Every structure is written in C-alpha cells, then in structure tokens.
C-alpha cells in the first residue's frame with residue numbers, strides 16, 4: 001500500500017522545524033472514555049481547537065512502509081492543551097501501517113474496505129470532556145475541551161493513547177502514529193491540501209472496487225491516477241485478478 005506514501009512524506013516536510021515532542025505508546029495512559037457522544041457546552045469549555053474559524057485539519061493515511069510508520073507513537077507539534085489559548089489552530093493526522101495487502105489477492109477487496117473504515121475510528125472514540133466534531137466534507141476535526149478535563153490533566157499524550165488503543169483493536173493495523181499540531185506557524189493550508197489529496201485517492205479506490213471501466217482515456221479518475229504513484233498498477237492488478 002504505497003498510494004499515500006507521498007502524502008506521508010509531505011507531512012514530514014511540513015512538520016520539520018516545528019517544536020516537536022514524542023510520546024511512546026502507553027495504553028494505560030489513555031484518557032477515560034465516556035462510551036458515547038457527550039456534549040461539552042460552550043459555557044463549560046476551556047478551549048476550542050479549531051474554534052473561531054481557525055484551521056482544524058484532519059486526515060488518515062495508510063501505508064505498508066515500516067520506514068514511514070515504524071512504531072506506535074504520539075507526536076505533538078506546538079503547545080500542549082494546557083498551554084493553548086482559548087481557540088487555536090489544530091490538526092490531527094493519523095498515519096497507519098498495515099500489512100502488504102496487495103499481495104493477498106483473496107482478501108484485497110476486504111482489505112480496502114477495512115482501510116476505508118480505519119478513518120471511522122474518530123466516530124467511535126469519546127474521550128471524556130473532549131468533544132470531537134468532524135466534517136469529512138471539509139476535512140475538519142474541531143474539538144471542544146471542558147474545564148473539568150483540563151483541571152484533571154487532559155493532554156495530547158493521553159488523547160493520543162486513546163486513539164492508539166482504538167487503532168490497535170483493528171488487526172489490520174500493525175503500527176500507528178498520531179500527530180497533533182497546534183503550532184501557530186504550521187502550514188495548515190498545505191495540510192489541508194494533503195487532506196484533499198487523501199480524499200481523492202480514497203474516492204479513486206472506491207470507484208476501482210466498484211468495477212469501473214479500464215479505459216484510461218475516458219476515465220474521470222485519470223487526473224488522480226496521473227498524480228498518484230501506484231494507482232494505475234493497482235487498478236490493472238485488480239482487473240487482472242477479477243477477469244482471469
């Protein structure tokens with residue numbers, strides 16, 4: 001799975017030079033989960049990540065490269081929650097390593113469906129006092145954090161461990177990296193471009209799985225395929241498999 005590799009590399013370039021901190025995976029450090037969506041009212045909120053119209057970028061990339069996603073870890077770029085102003089720009093990016101799914105022909109379709117579902121973890125995680133509001137259409141993930149959660153020591157390390165625990169429930173995920181970016185000088189516009197590109201690739205995969213035509217000259221996905229390394233090979237590999 002190499003389709004998202006260039007985007008992962010781009011994320012590396014965009015975070016280079018930002019004030020960074022790394023936390024190893026510690027499952028027991030996960031922030032308590034409310035078990036269901038919990039409303040944090042504006043009057044109870046200490047902070048709003050992506051509030052006041054500020055950037056709030058979110059996307060997930062999948063790769064089979066151990067170089068790009070070596071191990072489970074949490075990375076922060078910029079101030080942690082307790083040091084943030086009341087509204088701050090924000091990005092959360094998940095980079096997930098999976099097995100070499102393309103070589104496993106029998107399970108290819110199932111594996112691609114699984115990849116599409118990995119991003120849905122954000123709909124199944126409910127950290128207490130950390131209200132996530134997402135918009136897939138705009139690639140946004142805005143977060144409202146309660147005063148009580150701040151008082152009780154919420155941090156990106158703890159939220160990151162909540163995400164890691166959730167990802168590790170999925171047998172397809174061999175390693176996961178969760179990035180939280182709050183640095184005021186981060187290039188959120190470029191990160192948003194990455195999010196849009198991820199979306200285009202995932203749309204392309206969906207179409208290929210739906211059994212679209214194999215005539216590149218008339219295909220509406222041609223601009224994506226021309227841009228994304230491995231997309232054409234993936235389609236024709238899949239076609240070969242389904243017609244032989």
Ligand code: SF4
Pocket residue numbers: 208213214215216217219220221222225231232233235236
């Ligand atoms: S390889 Fe790409 S452009 Fe060609 S038919 Fe498949 S999806 Fe369309």
